[in-house]
Amino acid sequence: xxxxxxxxxxxxxxxxxxxxxxxxxxxxxxxxxxxxxxxxxxxxxxxxxxxxxxxxxxxxxxxxxxxxxxxxxxxxxxxxxxxxxxxxxxxxxxxxxxxxxxxxxxxxxxxxxxxxxxxxxxxxxxxxxxxxxxxxxxxxxxxxxxxxxxxxxxxxxxxxxxxxxxxxxxxxxxxxxxxxxxxxxxxxxxxxxxxxxxxxx
Amino acid sequence: xxxxxxxxxxxxxxxxxxxxxxxxxxxxxxxxxxxxxxxxxxxxxxxxxxxxxxxxxxxxxxxxxxxxxxxxxxxxxxxxxxxxxxxxxxxxxxxxxxxxxxxxxxxxxxxxxxxxxxxxxxxxxxxxxxxxxxxxxxxxxxxxxxxxxxxxxxxxxxxxxxxxxxxxxxxxxxxxxxxxxxxxxxxxxxxxxxxxxxxxx
Numbered sequence: 419x420x421x422x423x424x425x426x427x428x429x430x431x432x433x434x435x436x437x438x439x440x441x442x443x444x445x446x447x448x449x450x451x452x453x454x455x456x457x458x459x460x461x462x463x464x465x466x467x468x469x470x471x472x473x474x475x476x477x478x479x480x481x482x483x484x485x486x487x488x489x490x491x492x493x494x495x496x497x498x499x500x501x502x503x504x505x506x507x508x509x510x511x512x513x514x515x516x517x518x519x520x521x522x523x524x525x526x527x528x529x530x531x532x533x534x535x536x537x538x539x540x541x542x543x544x545x546x547x548x549x550x551x552x553x554x555x556x557x558x559x560x561x562x563x564x565x566x567x568x569x570x571x572x573x574x575x576x577x578x579x580x581x582x583x584x585x586x587x588x589x590x591x592x593x594x595x596x597x598x599x600x601x602x603x604x605x606x607x608x609x610x611x612x613x614x615x616x617x618x619x
Numbered sequence: 620x621x622x623x624x625x626x627x628x629x630x631x632x633x634x635x636x637x638x639x640x641x642x643x644x645x646x647x648x649x650x651x652x653x654x655x656x657x658x659x660x661x662x663x664x665x666x667x668x669x670x671x672x673x674x675x676x677x678x679x680x681x682x683x684x685x686x687x688x689x690x691x692x693x694x695x696x697x698x699x700x701x702x703x704x705x706x707x708x709x710x711x712x713x714x715x716x717x718x719x720x721x722x723x724x725x726x727x728x729x730x731x732x733x734x735x736x737x738x739x740x741x742x743x744x745x746x747x748x749x750x751x752x753x754x755x756x757x758x759x760x761x762x763x764x765x766x767x768x769x770x771x772x773x774x775x776x777x778x779x780x781x782x783x784x785x786x787x788x789x790x791x792x793x794x795x796x797x798x799x800x801x802x803x804x805x806x807x808x809x810x811x812x813x814x815x816x817x818x819x820x
Binding site for chain 2: 443444445446447448449450525528529530531532533534535536537541542544545548549552574575576577578579581582583584585586587589590592593594595596598599602603605606607609610613614
């Protein structure tokens with residue numbers, strides 16, 4: 419089931435089906451998806467979906483894998499001489515101030531996440547995402563500390579704080595109609611980084 | 620569908636069924652629940668469930684309503700002369716350092732939350748939860764500021780920060796196997812409150 423293929427190795431037909439799955443997921447939710455409903459989002463008969471995927475579960479797992487592939491590419495930052503700016507760029511991608519600006523792949527992750535409470539396979543995938551994201555953030559913070567840009571904080575504690583904010587803001591803004599939630603939280607993260615991480619002066 | 624009844628007005632039979640629904644939810648996840656699977660958790664035949672509930676959706680909605688009733692009671696704090704301690708008590712309830720210590724009702728909310736991306740009714744319920752929780756936290760912070768216990772912070776911004784932490788830590792700890800996540804985040808929230816909110820000296 420697991421596929422570690424770069425974006426270009428997903429065929430056009432596969433991507434069309436995954437795109438239709440995403441549209442159906444947004445309309446009906448994870449629990450109420452069906453191959454028929456995915457087919458309705460696609461300019462093809464259901465049989466063309468079954469040509470690629472055996473079951474709805476198969477198709478949903480593939481969408482999650484595809485999304486994780488993309489997400490891992492997104493958070494892969496190139497080390498620069500400016501760790502503060504790297505952290506800012508990463509957080510700007512992951513904490514858009516408006517739910518409607520949130521990239522599709524982040525929406526898919528929110529749609530799937532609840533399933534990880536009970537599904538071991540999905541849980542392993544979210545463990546992998548959070549581990550990778552934590553490692554990325556922690557590496558930037560440690561580099562910033564060693565360069566004297568950041569204060570000598572407990573890097574693993576600050577990392578966990580930011581990771582919880584990233585997950586929390588995504589869920590709070592996509593699962594409620596509280597329109598200010600994301601922008602207030604984003605501003606608050608910026609001031610947290612100023613006061614907690616940055617060297618004064 | 621909406622019921623605003625206190626705990627005591629839920630009958631024993633109803634509570635037994637809701638408890639079985641909770642057990643089945645943890646085993647199979649929201650998407651793969653069925654009346655048959657709920658019946659397996661109960662010492663009764665399925666027909667007794669159908670006597671109380673027409674459909675699986677009906678039963679799941681009732682579990683969510685019951686959970687929200689309980690949750691609203693839990694976060695209803697009595698104003699005291701010590702807002703700092705009130706906030707600490709609330710956060711200790713909502714941010715247990717170990718996922719296994721998390722109360723059942725908070726686990727149910729995590730199991731349901733993804734569904735709110737696409738389901739308007741569930742979304743309205745999570746909007747209501749977050750609004751109530753935000754109002755509770757913000758009232759404590761404002762009282763602390765007026766008493767000179769807390770600094771003159773932007774109360775709505777700090778509230779949104781804490782709300783995102785509460786949602787984020789619940790999801791990160793219940794949907795992954797990163798065992799340290801919750802305790803590190805809890806420690807980090809404590810130090811955030813020390814440095815952001817508390818008056819020095």
